[in-house]
Amino acid sequence: MTMNRSALILAIALALPTLPAAAHVSIDPAQAAPHAYVRAALRVPHGCGDAATTRITVRLPEGVTAARPMPKPGWTLVTTPREGAPEPTGHGAVRDLGTVTWEGGRLPNEHYDEFVLRFRVPNTPDATLWFAVRQDCEGGASVNWAEIPAEGRRLSDYPHPAAAMRLTPR
Structure with missing residues (x-):
């Protein structure tokens, strides 16, 4: 029994470096089919330090179209068109x-x-869409979740990674 427990602990420890950072803003689902309509949720796991979150701003990646945000009770919704977008x-x-x-x-x-x-x-x-999210909190604190990993790097290599959605291969 002790041998199995040790093997389990070792397996978990080896797997941990491959897991994405758990404390960042993420998007669910994390993958989608190309050219599909997607309902996605940006997950905000905590405030800024001990401060409560009071504003979330997401910058939509190039190529994302027909976006419609869901109103949230108690929050005001503000949308800004992409520069050069037709009225x-x-x-x-x-x-x-x-x-x-x-x-x-x-x-x-x-x-x-x-x-x-x-x-x-x-x-x-087979592309990745990066959703940059700015999280503003009480007292003027903010976190800009906008870092995009360089080739060969992982999300966990960055303190403030952007939310990633992978488009599946055909």
Whole structure:
């Protein structure tokens, strides 16, 4: 029994370096089919130190279109079109959004929450989309989750990685 426990502990220890950092803003699902419509949740696991989160701003990657954020009770929703995007036409047409912000709510440090978007991903199989997220907190603290790993590096190599969504191969 002791031998099995030791083997289990060793297996867990060896697997840990390959796991992504657990304390960053992430996106769920972490992968999608190319050219698909996706409902995704940005997961915010904590505040800034002990300060509560009061604003989340996500910068949508190039190629992401038809984005529609889900309103969140207690939070104000602000959308900004991508620079150079055509103005929306009537009948529910969607602008090409550059950023989406939820603000004015309060997410205490000891809780986590999700901020939901629906969008279409580009038709680029086997690519990674990087969603930069700025987290602003009470007292002026903020964290910019926007680092994109260099070739050959892992998310866990960075203190503030962007949220990553992998587009599957065909």
